[in-house]
Amino acid sequence: MASLSSPPKVALSEKETLAYPGTIITEEELPNTPASLQFGTTNNIQGALADLLLGAFLPCIPVVLVCVVLLAIIFHYRADLDPGWHSLQAPSAYNGTNQTVLDELTRLGSNGGTPDYLIHFNPGLLVAIASWTLKIIPFVTPFSMALVAFFAGHHILNATQSHETGQLPTPHQTSLLIGLLTGGGAQPLWDVIKYRRQHPERLVPPITVAFAALAFIVFNTFAIGAAETWFGAATQPVNQPIIIRHDKPVLSYGRGFNTSYCGENIWAPYPCPSNAAAECNYPCSITSWNHTTKLNGTQAKQGVTHAQEAAQTLLNNSATNQIRNTTTSISTNEHGTNDTLQFYFLGDARAGGNKTDFLTDTTAVTTSCEVVTQECTLGPDNTGFSCPWGYKSDSSTFSGEVGVDASTVPNSINDSAVGIQFFKDADLTRPVGLGNQSTELFSAQNPIYFMHWSKGFPPMDTSTSTFDAMTSGGYLKTDSSGDNVFILNCSMTIYSTIYAWVNGSILSVNAKQSWYPTLAEDEYGAIYSAPFAINSAEGNLALSDAAAIAAYGTTPNELASTFANGFSSAAVALTAGIYMPALNMLEQSRNGTELLTRVPKIPLYLLISLKGLYVVFSLALAALAVAHARPTEAQQAKVRLTVDGLAAGLFEPHEQQERAVETTEELYAEHDKVGARDLERGADGATKKVGLRQAQAGGWVWVVREGHQEGKRYGRAAYERISVQADDAADKGSG
Numbered sequence: 141m142a143s144l145s146s147p148p149k150v151a152l153s154e155k156e157t158l159a160y161p162g163t164i165i166t167e168e169e170l171p172n173t174p175a176s177l178q179f180g181t182t183n184n185i186q187g188a189l190a191d192l193l194l195g196a197f198l199p200c201i202p203v204v205l206v207c208v209v210l211l212a213i214i215f216h217y218r219a220d221l222d223p224g225w226h227s228l229q230a231p232s233a234y235n236g237t238n239q240t241v242l243d244e245l246t247r248l249g250s251n252g253g254t255p256d257y258l259i260h261f262n263p264g265l266l267v268a269i270a271s272w273t274l275k276i277i278p279f280v281t282p283f284s285m286a287l288v289a290f291f292a293g294h295h296i297l298n299a300t301q302s303h304e305t306g307q308l309p310t311p312h313q314t315s316l317l318i319g320l321l322t323g324g325g326a327q328p329l330w331d332v333i334k335y336r337r338q339h340p341e342r343l344v345p346p347i348t349v350a351f352a353a354l355a356f357i358v359f360n361t362f363a364i365g366a367a368e369t370w371f372g373a374a375t376q377p378v379n380q381p382i383i384i385r386h387d388k389p390v391l392s393y394g395r396g397f398n399t400s401y402c403g404e405n406i407w408a409p410y411p412c413p414s415n416a417a418a419e420c421n422y423p424c425s426i427t428s429w430n431h432t433t434k435l436n437g438t439q440a441k442q443g444v445t446h447a448q449e450a451a452q453t454l455l456n457n458s459a460t461n462q463i464r465n466t467t468t469s470i471s472t473n474e475h476g477t478n479d480t481l482q483f484y485f486l487g488d489a490r491a492g493g494n495k496t497d498f499l500t501d502t503t504a505v506t507t508s509c510e511v512v513t514q515e516c517t518l519g520p521d522n523t524g525f526s527c528p529w530g531y532k533s534d535s536s537t538f539s540g541e542v543g544v545d546a547s548t549v550p551n552s553i554n555d556s557a558v559g560i561q562f563f564k565d566a567d568l569t570r571p572v573g574l575g576n577q578s579t580e581l582f583s584a585q586n587p588i589y590f591m592h593w594s595k596g597f598p599p600m601d602t603s604t605s606t607f608d609a610m611t612s613g614g615y616l617k618t619d620s621s622g623d624n625v626f627i628l629n630c631s632m633t634i635y636s637t638i639y640a641w642v643n644g645s646i647l648s649v650n651a652k653q654s655w656y657p658t659l660a661e662d663e664y665g666a667i668y669s670a671p672f673a674i675n676s677a678e679g680n681l682a683l684s685d686a687a688a689i690a691a692y693g694t695t696p697n698e699l700a701s702t703f704a705n706g707f708s709s710a711a712v713a714l715t716a717g718i719y720m721p722a723l724n725m726l727e728q729s730r731n732g733t734e735l736l737t738r739v740p741k742i743p744l745y746l747l748i749s750l751k752g753l754y755v756v757f758s759l760a761l762a763a764l765a766v767a768h769a770r771p772t773e774a775q776q777a778k779v780r781l782t783v784d785g786l787a788a789g790l791f792e793p794h795e796q797q798e799r800a801v802e803t804t805e806e807l808y809a810e811h812d813k814v815g816a817r818d819l820e821r822g823a824d825g826a827t828k829k830v831g832l833r834q835a836q837a838g839g840w841v842w843v844v845r846e847g848h849q850e851g852k853r854y855g856r857a858a859y860e861r862i863s864v865q866a867d868d869a870a871d872k873g874s875g
Contacts, residue, residue: 187803188290188775195287196762199280200755206273207751213266214744217259219736224383224728227654228497230642255741258380263737267372273751274365281323281357286778287761288353289321290769292346293777309344318781320350326358356757364750371743379733381643383497386727393488393641394500394722395461397424401445401718406663411440413543413674414576420543423582423666425715426674444671444678446717451678453486454713461716462489463709466639466646468653481506482701483657484708485637486716494644499726501638503719504657505668505711507704509592509630511696514614516627521620522551525593525627529568531561536595536619541675542573542581556596556623558683560672563589568629573673582673587633588665590672592683592703596623597691606694615696626691628703632711634664643730671714682710779804791830791844 223229259266299307309317316335319328332351336343343351402424410428412420416439422428427445444450452458464487469478485504516527519534524546526532537557538546564570564583568591573581602611602624610616617625640647640654647654672679686706693699765771779785788807789797796809805811810828833843 187779188771191286191290191775191778192762192765192771195283195765196759198283199277199758202276202280203273203751203755206269206276207748210266210270210744211748213261213269214257214259214739217261219258219260219380219734221258221380222383222385224497225385225499225726227499227726228640228642228647228728230647257739257741257744258378258736259739261737263375263377266737266739267368267375270371270747271368274361274368277357277361277364277754278325281325281354281361284357284758284761285321285323285350285354287758287765288350289778289781290765290771290775291349292317292321292781293775294769294773295344295346296781297773297777307344309347310341312339313341313344313347314781317347317350318783318786320347320354321781322783323354323357329355329358353761357754360750360754360757364747364754367743367747367750371740371747374740374743376738377735378738380736381733382731384729384731386729389498389724389727391491391496391498391727392721392723393491393496393498394724395486395488395502395719396722398718398720402667406667410442412579412581413442413541414545415543415579416440418579420579420581423663423670425667425718426670442674442676444676444714444717447676447678449717450671450714453716454678454682454710458489458716460489460721461719462487462492463712465705465709466653466655468655470655470657481508482705482708483635483637483655484705484712485639486712486719488721491641492644495730497640497642497647497728497730498724499638499640499654500724501636501722503660503664503712503715504635504637505632505708506635507630507632507708507711509628509700509704509707511615511626511700512591512629513617513625513627518617518619518625524551525625527568527591527627531568531571531591533559533593536593536623536625539675539680540591540673542673543576543578545576548576556599556684558595558597558680558687559593560683561591562669562673563591565589566631582666582670584662584666586660586662586665587631588669589629589631590669592628592630592687592707593625594627594687594691595619595625597626597687598624600624609695610693610699613696615699616691624691626699628700630704630707632665632668632707634660634668636660638725667718668711668715672711676714678714679710682714683707686710779807790842791828 296308299305312335316328316332319331322328329351332343332347406424407421408424408428409419410422410426412418422442425445426442428440428442431439431441449458449461453461453463456463463484465482465484467480467482469480483504483506485502487502491498512527516525518525518536522536524533524535524538533540534547535549535551537551537555538544538549538559539557540559540561561574562572562583564572564585566589568589572583602616602618607616615626619625635657636659637655637657639656642654672683686703689706690699690703693702780789782804784804784807792807792809797807829845831843831845832840835841
């Protein structure tokens with residue numbers, strides 16, 4: 141029985157000789173090629189055209205097919221969504237302001253950027269289709285590398301015929317070249333890199349070309365894989381709002397004057413406050429009625445027009461109106477520089493949701509103030525205050541009511557009070573409606589300037605550290621009765637504005653809101669200042685609220701801006717009664733959402749581009765092979781730069797290799813008529829077999845065993861003539 145251990149090292153005898161003729165015989169051993177058998181004859185190996193076509197189109201067809209299917213799905217199932225009116229189109233929620241490069245890259249990696257397609261298609265299936273290319277490329281890479289083999293074969297044939305030995309590869313380099321041409325991924329590339337670092341031999345051009353081609357395919361494949369991963373991560377389902385335009389607006393969320401109160405002429409004559417015999421002009425925001433008593437007879441009374449709606453709006457309890465605000469930058473001077481302003485405007489209480497987008501118009505107010513308490517002097521014994529620009533009040537509790545003399549107002553101790561005085565100029569030197577003899581109670585100008593003073597706010601001890609900045613700077617003072625006092629210099633400006641309301645808020649595009657204000661006419665100054673100037677109940681309440689909240693500011697700017705915003709809100713509320721709903725200019729509805737797939741364009745077209753690059757590379761290789769590699773001739777060497785060619789050269793006798801053949805299979809003797817007959821005999825026949833045997837020197841060599849055809853030359857595989865009986869004897873001897 142034969143042992144399974146390593147065979148003994150048998151010394152070679154005359155009867156058992158191991159021959160090592162070269163795989164590639166020297167040119168002296170090989171007679172010159174007959175002219176009748178030059179390249180291109182019908183006896184040469186066929187298939188160059190098929191290899192060219194396969195190398196050019198087999199890698200391209202599946203890649204192109206995947207790209208076409210992917211794009212066809214995207215454009216066929218693309219959602220035809222109405223973007224809405226141009227003026228009401230909301231931009232991406234992304235705001236790039238103050239974003240770092242890392243933030244931008246993180247966002248780009250997570251969602252693929254802002255440009256996108258929205259489609260009615262399953263995102264998982266779409267990503268799966270896009271990923272097919274990466275699964276196909278490894279199987280078609282050998283066909284691309286077969287095109288490179290034409291260049292290698294052409295080069296080796298030319299170098300051999302022209303005796304340019306330096307242009308031929310060494311045996312090791314030949315192995316590296318065959319490894320590259322098989323397209324076996326990154327391992328052949330690594331083998332070449334290791335060889336180049338460890339050996340001084342120069343790499344011949346075929347290896348350089350094959351290395352570059354395979355490296356391109358490998359790295360392009362990696363790039364496609366990365367792009368497919370990015371595409372898959374960024375392609376996500378999204379809920380997209382469904383927008384329907386209204387050809388004609390049907391809702392009235394804007395605001396315009398109610399002509400029943402404010403017609404073409406906004407002024408109406410009523411008796412002056414302290415001089416009933418004289419007439420004063422009142423704006424339409426003020427109404428008048430007569431009140432009769434036995435003691436005083438009939439007296440004219442003034443108040444806010446439609447006071448109930450004004451009060452409800454002021455208290456945020458109106459079913460119709462609602463105060464809204466927005467902050468935006470506009471140019472407020474002749475130099476064109478922008479100021480950031482806080483606007484308050486009258487909106488519709490029913491428009492607070494996100495079901496309807498609209499473009500409409502309204503009136504807005506913005507106020508700016510600065511603290512001037514430090515510039516004014518408080519009088520002794522609660523006798524009011526005086527300021528350096530000429531204004532003084534003899535009583536700290538004087539409200540500033542038009543047509544009333546401040547000297548007639550008694551001083552009060554431990555009493556909170558607020559007051560206001562309007563002026564015609566920014567220097568506060570020309571008061572409007574001051575004194576009981578005044579008949580010009582209101583000034584038709586825009587902007588309008590005013591002073592505000594407050595006594596008793598905040599109602600607390602301001603000597604604590606919280607108010608150090610206010611008290612030490614004189615911005616907040618204490619009068620002789622211990623009440624806190626502050627004084628402001630303010631201006632109010634009224635604008636007629638158009639604005640876009642989208643998805644529950646004012647539309648903002650590129651950090652700029654869709655807010656289009658224009659300075660209102662001068663008469664608006666009188667309309668908006670009058671409810672405060674007459675010291676109406678609502679006006680006094682609104683001033684008190686604004687002062688009470690602002691008084692807790694711990695810096696001058698905080699106090700001034702808080703009061704300014706409160707005053708703007710109150711000014712809009714106190715005129716709410718003279719406004720009525722106005723039809724929107726544009727309108728669109730948001731009827732729920734639809735689940736769609738968001739396909740980001742940047743990853744999509746990067747992926748398509750990388751796949752297109754692979755296709756172009758394959759076609760370019762084929763075109764260059766046809767133009768420069770003479771494929772019909774190079775086919776002879778190309779076939780031998782394969783495992784088939786190497787095996788035939790190693791194990792077949794030279795007589796077999798020297799024969800002219802038309803197919804690769806004919807390189808092997810086993811496929812000729814005699815070989816095929818021997819093969820049919822089975823394991824006990826005389827068919828040639830390949831094995832490994834340990835030589836006397838300790839190495840291992842390929843051996844070919846057969847029972848006839850003695851004396852034939854083989855390649856580097858040793859020829860071994862051993863009969864079946866000899867094998868049996870050797871087995872018994874080893875046993």
